[in-house]
Amino acid sequence: xxxxxxxxxxxxxxxxxxxxxxxxxxxxxxxxxxxxxxxxxxxxxxxxxxxxxxxxxxxxxxxxxxxxxxxxxxxxxxxxxxxxxxxxxxxxxxxxxxxxxxxxxxxxxxxxxxxxxxxxxxxxxxxxxxxxxxxxxxxxxxxxxxxxxxxxxxxxxxxxxxxxxxxxxxxxxxxxxxxxxxxxxxxxxxxxxxxxxxxxxxxxxxxxxxxxxxxxxxxxxxxxxxxxxxxxxxxxxxxxxxxxxxxxxxxxxxxxxxxxxxxxxxxxxxxxxxxxxxxxxxxxxxxxxxxxxxxxxxxxxxxxxxxxxxxxxxxxxxxxxxxxxxxxxxxxxxxxxxxxxxxxxxxxxxxxxxxxx
Amino acid sequence: xxxxxxxxxxxxxxxxxxxxxxxxxxxxxxxxxxxxxxxxxxxxxxxxxxxxxxxxxxxxxxxxxxxxxxxxxxxxxxxxxxxxxxxxxxxxxxxxxxxxxxxxxxxxxxxxxxxxxxxxxxxxxxxxxxxxxxxxxxxxxxxxxxxxxxxxxxxxxxxxxxxxxxxxxxxxxxxxxxxxxxxxxxxxxxxxxxxxxxxxxxxxxxxxxxxxxxxxxxxxxxxxxxxxxxxxxxxxxxxxxxxxxxxxxxxxxxxxxxxxxxxxxxxxxxxxxxxxxxxxxxxxxxxxxxxxxxxxxxxxxxxxxxxxxxxxxxxxxxxxxxxxxxxxxxxxxxxxxxxxxxxxxxxxxxxxxxxxxxxxxxxxxxxxxxxxxxxxxxxxxxxxxxxxxxxxxxxxxxxxxxxxxxxxxxxxxxxxxxxxxxxxxxxxxxxxxxxxxxxxxxxxxxxxxxxxxxxxxxxxxxxxxxxxxxxxxxxxxxxxxxxxxxxxxxxxxxxxxxxxxxxxxxxxxxxxxxxxxxxxxxxxxxxxxxxxxxxxxxxxxxxxxxxx
Ligand SMILES: Nc1ncnc2c1ncn2[C@@H]1O[C@H](COP(=O)(O)OP(=O)(O)O)[C@@H](O)[C@H]1O
Ligand SMILES: [Mg+2]
Numbered sequence: 001x002x003x004x005x006x007x008x009x010x011x012x013x014x015x016x017x018x019x020x021x022x023x024x025x026x027x028x029x030x031x032x033x034x035x036x037x038x039x040x041x042x043x044x045x046x047x048x049x050x051x052x053x054x055x056x057x058x059x060x061x062x063x064x065x066x067x068x069x070x071x072x073x074x075x076x077x078x079x080x081x082x083x084x085x086x087x088x089x090x091x092x093x094x095x096x097x098x099x100x101x102x103x104x105x106x107x108x109x110x111x112x113x114x115x116x117x118x119x120x121x122x123x124x125x126x127x128x129x130x131x132x133x134x135x136x137x138x139x140x141x142x143x144x145x146x147x148x149x150x151x152x153x154x155x156x157x158x159x160x161x162x163x164x165x166x167x168x169x170x171x172x173x174x175x176x177x178x179x180x181x182x183x184x185x186x187x188x189x190x191x192x193x194x195x196x197x198x199x200x201x202x203x204x205x206x207x208x209x210x211x212x213x214x215x216x217x218x219x220x221x222x223x224x225x226x227x228x229x230x231x232x233x234x235x236x237x238x239x240x241x242x243x244x245x246x247x248x249x250x251x252x253x254x255x256x257x258x259x260x261x262x263x264x265x266x267x268x269x270x271x272x273x274x275x276x277x278x279x280x281x282x283x284x285x286x287x288x289x290x291x292x293x294x295x296x297x298x299x300x301x302x303x304x305x306x307x308x309x310x311x312x313x314x315x316x317x318x319x320x321x322x323x324x325x326x327x328x329x330x331x332x333x334x335x336x337x338x339x340x341x342x343x344x345x346x347x348x349x350x351x352x353x354x355x356x357x
Numbered sequence: 358x359x360x361x362x363x364x365x366x367x368x369x370x371x372x373x374x375x376x377x378x379x380x381x382x383x384x385x386x387x388x389x390x391x392x393x394x395x396x397x398x399x400x401x402x403x404x405x406x407x408x409x410x411x412x413x414x415x416x417x418x419x420x421x422x423x424x425x426x427x428x429x430x431x432x433x434x435x436x437x438x439x440x441x442x443x444x445x446x447x448x449x450x451x452x453x454x455x456x457x458x459x460x461x462x463x464x465x466x467x468x469x470x471x472x473x474x475x476x477x478x479x480x481x482x483x484x485x486x487x488x489x490x491x492x493x494x495x496x497x498x499x500x501x502x503x504x505x506x507x508x509x510x511x512x513x514x515x516x517x518x519x520x521x522x523x524x525x526x527x528x529x530x531x532x533x534x535x536x537x538x539x540x541x542x543x544x545x546x547x548x549x550x551x552x553x554x555x556x557x558x559x560x561x562x563x564x565x566x567x568x569x570x571x572x573x574x575x576x577x578x579x580x581x582x583x584x585x586x587x588x589x590x591x592x593x594x595x596x597x598x599x600x601x602x603x604x605x606x607x608x609x610x611x612x613x614x615x616x617x618x619x620x621x622x623x624x625x626x627x628x629x630x631x632x633x634x635x636x637x638x639x640x641x642x643x644x645x646x647x648x649x650x651x652x653x654x655x656x657x658x659x660x661x662x663x664x665x666x667x668x669x670x671x672x673x674x675x676x677x678x679x680x681x682x683x684x685x686x687x688x689x690x691x692x693x694x695x696x697x698x699x700x701x702x703x704x705x706x707x708x709x710x711x712x713x714x715x716x717x718x719x720x721x722x723x724x725x726x727x728x729x730x731x732x733x734x735x736x737x738x739x740x741x742x743x744x745x746x747x748x749x750x751x752x753x754x755x756x757x758x759x760x761x762x763x764x765x766x767x768x769x770x771x772x773x774x775x776x777x778x779x780x781x782x783x784x785x786x787x788x789x790x791x792x793x794x795x796x797x798x799x800x801x802x803x804x805x806x807x808x809x810x811x812x813x814x815x816x817x818x819x820x821x822x823x824x825x826x827x828x829x830x831x832x833x834x835x836x837x838x839x840x841x842x843x844x845x846x847x848x849x850x851x852x853x854x855x856x857x858x859x860x861x862x863x864x865x866x867x868x869x870x871x872x873x874x875x876x877x878x879x880x881x882x883x884x885x886x887x888x889x890x891x892x893x894x895x896x897x898x899x900x901x902x903x904x905x
Binding site: 052053054073074075076077078079080081083085087088089090091100101104105145148149152158 | 803805806808809810811812813814815816817819824827828901
């Protein structure tokens with residue numbers, strides 16, 4: 001288990017000092033897949049590099065299995081890292097790249113060969129072993145980087161956006177591969193990404209970060225369906241944020257929410273587009289259909305009610321007869337919504353979350 | 358809770374190394390220059406400005422100062438212009454003869470810096486072959502090559518390469534899309550040139566002017582041979598010290614030479630380069646260069662030929678001079694000059710190669726260490742190393758040479774007359790070249806390569822030996838070659854520190870020129886250039902193949 005205790009990291013530039021991480025406390029359980037998720041510049045890489053030993057915290061401590069590892073240099077920690085840029089050694093063959101860590105450990109060359117061939121087989125690299133990295137495609141290069149780390153049978157493996165340079169099809173393919181390798185080998189993965197889909201599909205445990213702080217941690221489901229802040233709700237996907245004023249206009253009762261444990265006045269409600277359902281019932285809310293967009297398996301409707309725009313994703317068949325300008329009945333279930341604290345307005349993410357996509 | 362500084366542990370020795378490097382730079386670069394300053398304000402009475410007063414009154418300062426600046430500005434403008442025009446046509450059009458210019462830039466790098474002057478004398482001097490067999494009989498006219506005009510001609514031809522290389526790289530980093538955008542807006546080629554290309558290259562033009570201005574001011578070999586009655590600072594300070602034994606007077610002139618050079622360099626480095634719009638790292642999309650047609654083609658290639666032919670004929674003159682029996686009289690082929698001059702200068706040849714063979718590796722090792730410190734450590738004071746090494750680019754060789762004889766002629770560092778004063782001078786003079794070469798290479802290497810190796814368990818020594826060194830090998834090889842060639846062809850600084858027991862080949866060539874043994878001078882130049890070419894070609898064998 002890796003524990004981050006009260007870690008702060010300041011970067012001093014010429015005049016100012018910039019706090020890239022502030023008072024981080026985290027636990028990474030052994031053998032599980034953890035992701036650090038957050039917008040670019042929020043400090044994910046810095047945190048990962050602290051664990052790897054490429055940076056030192058300004059204050060705080062980092063423990064591995066209960067012992068502080070701050071005094072260990074990165075090559076003594078034994079946490080291999082996989083980089084976005086692959087970072088393969090261009091002057092060595094694929095074989096030598098994969099063998100590097102074993103050679104460092106003075107493994108007998110017979111064993112090196114056996115291990116390299118074994119792992120190359122597993123990652124479909126056998127026919128490329130004697131090429132130079134530049135002769136491989138991006139996906140193959142990243143497989144070599146994986147093999148180079150996996151061959152050491154590490155307890156902990158670190159990833160810094162390893163798939164960002166690949167095209168989207170390959171990205172999906174490799175993320176499944178990484179996840180199944182992690183399950184097979186049982187290493188602890190700490191995986192940095194800014195892609196919420198990647199985070200949700202791969203992880204056991206997600207850490208959402210913003211501005212150098214941890215916003216929320218939990219399983220992908222908890223993070224997605226029970227966000228605690230507006231920021232987390234918005235970062236993980238499209239969402240309708242409904243203010244208390246508006247809710248009172250539609251006589252929505254906060255009492256229906258079974259997880260209130262504090263003053264609801266400052267809270268808004270987050271409802272995902274797929275949690276809004278069309279309804280013909282008497283009690284249904286009535287909104288005007290502003291826009292209709294066919295997405296394939298679903299249809300996205302933009303509705304308006306009391307100056308509030310709402311986005312709803314409904315099954316395509318249900319939306320066939322609907323035309324813009326119509327009054328439409330819809331409902332959402334209090335149990336499926338989440339109470340969220342407002343967070344500082346974050347310009348970067350406002351734009352992509354405008355209700356009328 | 359642990360509280361640590363933000364320094365990575367394995368780099369901590371870098372602080373010590375940084376101080377060591379700074380100390381070395383202080384002793385071998387800044388102390389000599391300080392010694393010059395000191396000698397100018399030391400009088401018999403102790404401290405005073407007598408030497409300055411005397412220099413001003415006797416007019417021995419003012420006139421060479423004016424001449425040097427005048428020459429520097431003239432050559433700066435002309436050479437920049439020539440380089441600009443050639444670079445423009447070869448960058449934006451397909452032009453026959455473009456390879457000639459590349460050949461010339463190579464020749465100018467590997468030849469002793471005053472070789473063109475020798476050729477000029479062989480052609481147009483009083484006994485010159487063209488003067489004697491053509492100009493005098495037909496026009497009853499002998500051109501006056503000694504003085505301002507001869508110097509302007511030779512320095513322009515020698516230094517336009519600086520401007521050509523600089524502007525070529527600027528032009529090649531201008532994205533052709535910009536030009537196509539301009540044409541598509543209806544601008545003609547002429548308009549596009551004045552509205553787009555010219556403004557974008559303005560900072561490079563200024564840079565080129567300032568750098569050539571410095572080169573011209575610092576030039577020693579050409580003025581020594583050609584200046585005649587047109588006195589310039591570099592030669593005057595040399596004559597004052599070696600001819601009149603007036604060290605303080607020479608030092609005053611050296612300072613007068615140093616200041617405009619430093620000023621020009623500071624303006625270039627910290628003002629002009631900040632204004633550059635074109636990023637030299639940009640990767641412009643390739644676009645077909647149009648073929649010039651008709652009159653334009655004739656004029657443009659005429660221009661290239663018109664510039665290149667005179668220079669080529671000057672180089673050929675030296676080549677012929679080395680192999681014909683009596684220049685201007687008997688033109689039978691002979692190896693006599695080669696054999697004789699080699700016999701006479703064997704010692705100097707060996708010394709030159711020995712000294713460069715020691716000093717270039719020192720430049721390389723120190724440059725490599727400095728580059729690693731600059732780019733891979735957080736040691737404080739590293740900016741000082743960079744600034745210090747950059748500024749030495751601007752210090753004329755004459756100034757360094759005078760500084761060395763002043764600084765190292767006494768205990769505790771009595772080096773005068775030894776091999777080591779020459780080695781130290783060349784090693785530190787060429788350190789910035791090696792540093793820049795390694796640094797440019799290191800800048801292209803993703804640091805995550807080293808981090809990757811460390812996360813796989815490799816310690817600092819292993820990372821250095823197995824990852825960093827192989828990856829910067831091209832930079833190391835070119836840095837070494839550059840430093841070596843510069844050492845072999847150096848003249849302005851080392852002429853002060855050579856001695857009876859340690860002499861250098863370039864000094865011997867100058868000696869032959871002064872005693873009018875031009876055939877021997879040519880012969881040595883040819884041998885030297887051949888050896889350097891062989892050497893450079895063989896280092897290419899060690900160059901790793903392209904990996905990206
Ligand atoms: N070495 C450094 N010096 C100064 N600032 C840094 C350094 N490394 C990171 N930062 C700053 O810290 C912040 C977090 O960076 P990073 O951890 O790389 O973000 P992320 O990986 O989440 O995109 C950024 O604002 C970045 O500019
Ligand atoms: Mg990052």
